Amino acid sequence: xxxxxxxxxxxxxxxxxxxxxxxxxxxxxxxxxxxxxxxxxxxxxxxxxxxxxxxxxxxxxxxxxxxxxxxxxxxxxxxxxxxxxxxxx
Numbered sequence: 549x550x551x552x553x554x555x556x557x558x559x560x561x562x563x564x565x566x567x568x569x570x571x572x573x574x575x576x577x578x579x580x581x582x583x584x585x586x587x588x589x590x591x592x593x594x595x596x597x598x599x600x601x602x603x604x605x606x607x608x609x610x611x612x613x614x615x616x617x618x619x620x621x622x623x624x625x626x627x628x629x630x631x632x633x634x635x636x637x
Contacts, residue, residue: 549634551627554599558626570623572599578618585610608634 553572560566576596583589588610595601603611608631615627 549603549630550600551603551630552600553595556623556626558622568623568626572596575614575618579610579614582614583610603631603634605635605637608632 553570553575555567556570557565557567573596576592579588579595580592583592587606591601591607591610601607612628612631612635615631616624
């Protein structure tokens, strides 16, 4: 499944859906500098260049870990359901 990290929507404090400006290139840099896995390194490169990446269950699990470490709970709430659906499919 493809995820476009340039267009992530979340609910604001009032419950209104809004598109956030997610620092996907910062996330890509974080993954690039933290990973010991060659597949994740390539994922980081693709994310940095395009903002859209193909995510399988292994990538989804890794992304959950990195996003958990790098972003706050409101971003978790926006992205984790998409990643969970990939992991559980």
